[in-house]
Amino acid sequence: MTAQDVDRCLRDIATGAIAQSQESTPLIPDWTLEEEIDPTFEATDDSNNIRSNSNPEEPITPTNVKPCLSHNPPLWATSRQEICESTDYFRSYQGGVYFSKEVVKGYLLSAFSASHDIFHHGGKLIISHGGGKAESTLGSRCGEKRHMSADDQQATDHSVHALLNTYESKRPLILLADDKYSLFPFDLAASGFTYVVLGLYWISHVWAERQSADNSRGHVIRYKFAFQWCEEQGFPWWIPPDRLADIAIAPSLAPEPNNDRVPEGQELPPATNQTCAQCARKSSVVYSCGWMCLRPRCSAFWCIATGERPPTQLQYDEEFLRLLPANFKNLPALRPIIPHSPDEITTSYLFTKGWHCPKCGRLSSRYKWEQWECSSCGYHLEVKGRVRQPNEFWHQRPNATFLHSHIGKNSGIIQCLPKPFNYGKGFTNCLTFILPRQRGSIHLILGSPMANTTANDIFKEYQEEAASGQLKLRRYPLRTVMRGPLLTNYFSQNTGEPYQYIGGTGNTIPFKMAPECVNQAIALIKERAQLALGRDIGFNEILSAAYMERQKMSFHSDSEKGLGPTVASLSLGSTAFMHFRAYDTATKGQPLHDLTLILRHGDVLIMEGEGVQKHYEHTVIPMNFRIAATARCIGSV
Numbered sequence: 001m002t003a004q005d006v007d008r009c010l011r012d013i014a015t016g017a018i019a020q021s022q023e024s025t026p027l028i029p030d031w032t033l034e035e036e037i038d039p040t041f042e043a044t045d046d047s048n049n050i051r052s053n054s055n056p057e058e059p060i061t062p063t064n065v066k067p068c069l070s071h072n073p074p075l076w077a078t079s080r081q082e083i084c085e086s087t088d089y090f091r092s093y094q095g096g097v098y099f100s101k102e103v104v105k106g107y108l109l110s111a112f113s114a115s116h117d118i119f120h121h122g123g124k125l126i127i128s129h130g131g132g133k134a135e136s137t138l139g140s141r142c143g144e145k146r147h148m149s150a151d152d153q154q155a156t157d158h159s160v161h162a163l164l165n166t167y168e169s170k171r172p173l174i175l176l177a178d179d180k181y182s183l184f185p186f187d188l189a190a191s192g193f194t195y196v197v198l199g200l201y202w203i204s205h206v207w208a209e210r211q212s213a214d215n216s217r218g219h220v221i222r223y224k225f226a227f228q229w230c231e232e233q234g235f236p237w238w239i240p241p242d243r244l245a246d247i248a249i250a251p252s253l254a255p256e257p258n259n260d261r262v263p264e265g266q267e268l269p270p271a272t273n274q275t276c277a278q279c280a281r282k283s284s285v286v287y288s289c290g291w292m293c294l295r296p297r298c299s300a301f302w303c304i305a306t307g308e309r310p311p312t313q314l315q316y317d318e319e320f321l322r323l324l325p326a327n328f329k330n331l332p333a334l335r336p337i338i339p340h341s342p343d344e345i346t347t348s349y350l351f352t353k354g355w356h357c358p359k360c361g362r363l364s365s366r367y368k369w370e371q372w373e374c375s376s377c378g379y380h381l382e383v384k385g386r387v388r389q390p391n392e393f394w395h396q397r398p399n400a401t402f403l404h405s406h407i408g409k410n411s412g413i414i415q416c417l418p419k420p421f422n423y424g425k426g427f428t429n430c431l432t433f434i435l436p437r438q439r440g441s442i443h444l445i446l447g448s449p450m451a452n453t454t455a456n457d458i459f460k461e462y463q464e465e466a467a468s469g470q471l472k473l474r475r476y477p478l479r480t481v482m483r484g485p486l487l488t489n490y491f492s493q494n495t496g497e498p499y500q501y502i503g504g505t506g507n508t509i510p511f512k513m514a515p516e517c518v519n520q521a522i523a524l525i526k527e528r529a530q531l532a533l534g535r536d537i538g539f540n541e542i543l544s545a546a547y548m549e550r551q552k553m554s555f556h557s558d559s560e561k562g563l564g565p566t567v568a569s570l571s572l573g574s575t576a577f578m579h580f581r582a583y584d585t586a587t588k589g590q591p592l593h594d595l596t597l598i599l600r601h602g603d604v605l606i607m608e609g610e611g612v613q614k615h616y617e618h619t620v621i622p623m624n625f626r627i628a629a630t631a632r633c634i635g636s637v
């Protein structure tokens with residue numbers, strides 16, 4: 001049986017699986033998809049209309065019907081965020097090569113298949129071009145399309161360099177595929193899997209080739225990489241179990257050691273590895289048209305023996321496609337491990353990571369505070385941690401040259417003299433910042449160890465109610481520019497009027513059902529605001545946000561239809577930086593913030609005046625675990 005036969009056999013096997021598989025992968029509703037996602041910012045590669053597979057006679061085209069998978073992949077996901085948050089081998093939100101310290105850890109096979117890309121030996125040998133610079137069309141939210149011509153890849157390009165380095169050091173890496181990768185023999189999209197982890201591979205060959213392109217020169221130089229399956233993993237998971245025996249006897253998948261593979265420790269035989277007379281460097285015989293120098297800098301690059309260019313359609317040399325021997329000890333585990341905390345702290349960065357469902361294989365982001373939960377089958381695992389005290393964060397002091405605030409040069413913001421006020425059991429200060437052109441003012445009512453007894457209780461109450469699930473802290477989907485939903489980088493819960501910024505009505509409970517911590521937070525905010533500003537402020541909505549280590553709320557403004565002029569928040573837990581920047585400052589490209597405030601445990605911040613939201617946006621970056629309750633008045637009270 002030849003390699004082509006095996007690949008054809010795999011297609012036949014898969015075709016036979018259609019009937020059973022379409023029933024066997026029911027799609028369980030996914031709450032994260034309830035929100036409408038904006039999928040417009042998509043890169044598409046138009047450059048290589050030739051979609052190749054291991055048998056050029058039978059090109060896989062979009063019209064070919066591919067079967068569904070007969071079983072769940074061991075690791076799969078529906079969004080990039082799930083992959084990036086759950087694994088440490090693919091954490092790239094854009095692009096197909098994830099590397100760290102010049103070593104590639106993960107490589108995503110996607111729509112950008114080029115001529116001569118193959119999925120061979122049942123997927124044990126995958127040839128792909130990598131490293132970017134393909135022709136692409138970038139779509140933007142406003143509907144514009146931007147066309148980028150293909151360009152030459154260089155060995156020094158970051159991704160290419162990392163891939164070359166990984167090849168040299170013969171380190172295994174993880175291949176992933178998405179549902180747009182046309183050479184995968186099963187229909188991932190119809191099976192309900194957007195991303196799948198294929199497994200561990202090593203780079204067995206690297207070479208450069210010249211491809212025709214729709215640019216001014218009519219061609220580009222692209223690097224090609226041959227990825228070979230690490231045999232220690234057994235058979236690839238996509239081969240149906242009932243056909244493993246058939247596949248096992250195929251010589252191309254289980255070859256005779258001295259026949260189909262090059263003996264370990266030996267160089268490629270001379271016939272497949274020749275030295276260039278021009279540059280004196282070796283290149284393999286890759287294509288059946290004969291040897292060519294595959295060093296792009298050589299004057300003999302991409303010329304066959306006659307000195308001419310090879311034909312556009314090339315067949316791989318049979319020898320070249322043989323699997324090479326390789327042994328890997330201690331291959332890394334692909335399933336993410338569940339973090340363990342000896343000190344019962346479960347708000348650290350490790351606990352923000354996603355999770356692998358042992359039942360259905362899905363990788364899910366951690367989107368519920370109280371547990372990891374599979375977004376597909378609902379299987380879950382409780383996160384058990386202890387309540388944290390405010391003084392646990394005192395040692396983390398902000399690295400700033402100011403105590404409470406910094407006003408940006410040319411911002412026009414004026415700080416008033418601190419105003420002491422009596423909070424009932426003593427005095428604390430209110431700092432007021434007047435924004436220019438009557439845009440409003442911002443007040444920072446400082447907490448203090450003496451004034452914070454109520455805030456301490458509220459912080460504890462929040463944590464207990466979140467852990468028990470009474471307070472349903474969730475990460476909600478934002479409108480996104482990527483495939484699949486993109487969840488916020490903090491957990492939240494909304495009480496009272498719906499707040500559109502974090503998902504509107506779907507994420508709101510009425511005040512009569514409010515958990516105790518929320519009632520206590522709004523009471524403290526109202527009391528402090530009344531004492532500091534000398535008037536009663538009505539609120540009908542309160543957003544509770546919880547940030548674990550390294551989480552934050554990006555720049556936004558609270559401006560929302562019907563929002564009242566006053567927004568007030570209570571800070572609990574670790575210290576946070578709050579930066580304000582005016583829209584006109586941001587559009588002028590000035591990197592400086594107009595105002596930075598340091599929010600500490602027990603502080604209450606008040607933004608007063610419609611102009612604050614209309615002319616400024618703000619971001620909050622906590623130093624560690626933090627909870628904030630922000631009260632507003634939306635519509636009429």
Ligand SMILES: O=C(O)CCC(=O)C(=O)O
Pocket residue numbers: 543545553558569571599618620628630
């Ligand atoms: O975390 C905070 O202190 C404020 C959160 C915020 O900006 C908001 O709810 O709009």
